[in-house]
Amino acid sequence: MRRSSAASSSPPARSSRSPSAGHPPNRHPGSRSSRSTAPRYPARSTQHASRITGCAGRRPLPAHPPSTITNLKGAHVALYILRRVGITVLMVFLVVSAAFFLVALMPNDVTQTILGPDATPEARAQLRDEMGFNDPILMRYLAFLGGLLTGDLGVSYLSQQSVTMQVLExxxxxxxxxxxxxxxxxxxxxxxxxxxxxxxxxxxxxxxxxxxxxxxxxxxxxxxxxxxxxxxxxxxxxxxxxxxxxxxxxxxxxxxxxxxxxxxxxxxxxxxxxxxxxxxxxxxxxxxxxxxxxxxxxxxxxxxxxxxxxxxxxxxxxxxxxxxxxxxxxxxxxxxxxxxxxxxxxxxxxxxxxxxxxxxxxxxxxxxxxxxxxxxxxxxxxxxxxxxx
The missing domain is CATH 1.10.3720.10 (MetI-like)
Known part of the structure; x- marks a missing residue:
């Protein structure tokens, strides 16, 4: 009777195999503790994940500082302005060239206005030669461009004054x-x-x-x-x-x-x-x-x-x-x-x-x-x- 009461009152004896001995507790696969503590899928290494995603060894690109972004915008604006200035210079050259050839090819005889209606053909021909009307048109064009680069637009036929000064006035x-x-x-x-x-x-x-x-x-x-x-x-x-x-x-x-x-x-x-x-x-x-x-x-x-x-x-x-x-x-x-x-x-x-x-x-x-x-x-x-x- 004493043995039975002692056996019933004493707690159950623990197993002699402890977790420190290398055996995990509750090894049964159906136990709750095994489902809550053990991972369901085997762990994979970082190299394996990098191999799957294709991002092995990559690091995020450093952000550009605000000063760099401002410099890039300023460079784009400067390049845009330079490109437009170059186009404008080309357009000025084309317009000036077209204006020269249109004026040079016009049927205009200013010698009659200068000498009057009573002038002889010989005098008019001599004046035309002195004014350069008989020169090749390409030579006259090059002379005009040379004067244009120095700000000289020629001389008026009638007043003999500088064209540049009259236009600027x-x-x-x-x-x-x-x-x-x-x-x-x-x-x-x-x-x-x-x-x-x-x-x-x-x-x-x-x-x-x-x-x-x-x-x-x-x-x-x-x-x-x-x-x-x-x-x-x-x-x-x-x-x-x-x-x-x-x-x-x-x-x-x-x-x-x-x-x-x-x-x-x-x-x-x-x-x-x-x-x-x-x-x-x-x-x-x-x-x-x-x-x-x-x-x-x-x-x-x-x-x-x-x-x-x-x-x-x-x-x-x-x-x-x-x-x-x-x-x-x-x-x-x-x-x-x-x-x-x-x-x-x-x-x-x-x-x-x-x-x-x-x-x-x-x-x-x-x-x-x-x-x-x-x-x-x-x-x-x-x-x-x-x-x-």
Missing amino acids: RLPVTLTLSMGGILLTTVLGIVLGILAASRGGWLDTIIRGAAGVMQAIPSFWLAVLLVLVFAVNLKMFPASGWEPFTEDPAEFLRRITLPLISIGIAGTAAVARQARVAMLDVQGRDFMQTLRATGLPEWRIVWLHGLRNAAIPVLTVIGLQFVALFGSAVLIEQVFALPGVGKLVVDSVNLGDMPIVLGVVVALSVVILVMNLVIDILYGIINPKARLA
Whole structure:
């Protein structure tokens, strides 16, 4: 009885085989402890995993510091600008060459204008030989290029004055008129286009209708109408003449107001219509809705973020209008009697003074191509994708 009670009260004896002896406990495969502690699949080495993924020995690439990224962007921009400058220089050479051959091959006999209608054929032939008209055209072309590299555009047939000096005296008037016109076109056109796209309704209808009417009005007809109304009848502005800004700023503004309106109305309409279309396209994009959801003011969303994304097509129209303004300047300078290169080239064509005509063509071509270069550079700054073109 004592043995049985002692046996029943004492705990069961442990096995003499301990885990330290090299035998794991609960070796039975069906036990819970074996399922919870032992791995289900055999472990694989790191080399085996690298062999499967193909990434053996690879390390993550180091991130470029911000200074390196900035230098790369600056190098891309500089390369883009250099490429555009090279294209512009090539275009200037081609345009100047084409202008020279067109002027040289024109059937023009200036000797009759210089000597008069009573000159003998022998005198006219001698003068033609002295002026180099009998030289081969290739030799005349090389001489013209040599003078162009030194800034010498030749001598006028009639006045015997330097063509370069005459063009430089008249060019500031035309540049002032053209730059003022493009400034008026850009500012007023963008403002009207954005207002039409943002407000909509009756304001959009009025701006679109006015833009269509303004774009259909010829600049010279509008110039004559403005002279009749504001100069002849109302006596508010002078009808003709020019006053430099450095001598009398107030009189300069009075005399340039009507020419600026005449030359900039059609361009303003074109820029306004393009700005409206571009802004409507931008307003439907997701990032504009995201900016509105952040609580930014509407004016900041439209005039900063929206205008920047809509600037590419607007810049294209502005560049085209700048070229068109030089063509309109010839007529506007005739109407208002402005001493610009437009009036100079018209008088030279009537008198047969071809060096003046060629000098004006070269000067205007360089100005237009430089303006196109500026617009191309702005393309690359605003839209980095344009640098790949």
